Amino acid sequence: MSSFVFPARTTPAEIELGTTLQPKFGTDGLIPCITQDATSGEVLMFAFMNAESLARTLQTKKATYWSRSRNKLWIKGEESGNVQHVREVRTDCDQDVLLLKVEQAGPANAACHNGYKSCFYRKVASLDDSAPKLQFTARPLFDPATVYKKK
C-alpha cells in the first residue's frame, strides 16, 4: 500500500456484506482497535488507529497505533521491545472497528505498560455488590517502575 487512503465508504449493503475494506475513520480520523492474542483469544488491549497506522500495520505486520496522548504514530514495542506480530486483521459489520489477532512478543510478553500481559487485569469482584470493587486476575510479568507504581 503506497498511500494511506482507503476506499471511500459506499452503501450499507456493500459495507456490511461486501468484500471491500472501507474502514470508517471518525471525525478525529481515528478508528477503535481491539487487540487479541491470536492463540488464546485473550483481549490484550484497546487503542486507536488512523489511516496511516492501519496502512503500516498491514505493510509491516507489526501493530501500529495512533497515540492520542502523544499525538503521534505508535509502533507498539518500538521502545519496550514488546512488539505485536499481526496474524489477522478483522473488521466488524459496519466497518467502524478493527480487531487484530497478534502474537505478543518481546522481552516481557506484556501488552500493558503496567507490566501485565493484558491491560484487562482486573475484573469486578462480584456483580452483586452495590459498590463494585475490582479484583486482580493476573500478576505482572515485570515491574513497570512507572509513576503509577504504588508504594
Add this chain to the structure above:
Amino acid sequence: MSSFVFPARTTPAEIELGTTLQPKFGTDGLIPCITQDATSGEVLMFAFMNAESLARTLQTKKATYWSRSRNKLWIKGEESGNVQHVREVRTDCDQDVLLLKVEQAGPANAACHNGYKSCFYRKVASLDDSAPKLQFTARPLFDPATVYKKK
C-alpha cells in the same frame, strides 16, 4: 446500585493499580465496551455504555448498552431474544474501556444484526495485498432480512 453514579476518578496510581471501579465516561458520557464469548474467547461485538447502561448491566447481569444511533438504552436481545448473560466485567489499566465476558443466548445465538455469531465475520484476506480485500470467516446463523441484505 441504586443510582447511576460511579466513583469520581482519583489518582493515576489508584485508577491503574487500585481496586475501586472508577470508569472514565467521555465528554459524550460514553465508554467503549468490548464483548467476548465467555467460553471461546471470540470477540462478539463492540459497543458503548453510559453510566446507566453499566449500572443496569451489573444489576441485571444482562448486557445493556447505549445505542448511539437510536439515542437510547439498548438491552441487548430485548427485541430479538438474543440476550447476553454477563459472566464477568473487566476494565483496562486506565479504566476507560470495559470488557464483558458473556454467554450469548437466544434463538439464534447471534450477536450481530446481520445474523452472524460475531460482528467480526470478515478478515483481511491477505496482509500482503496492496488493495486488501475482505474474506468471510463464518456463515450467518439466520437470514437477517434487513435492508443490508444483498440481492
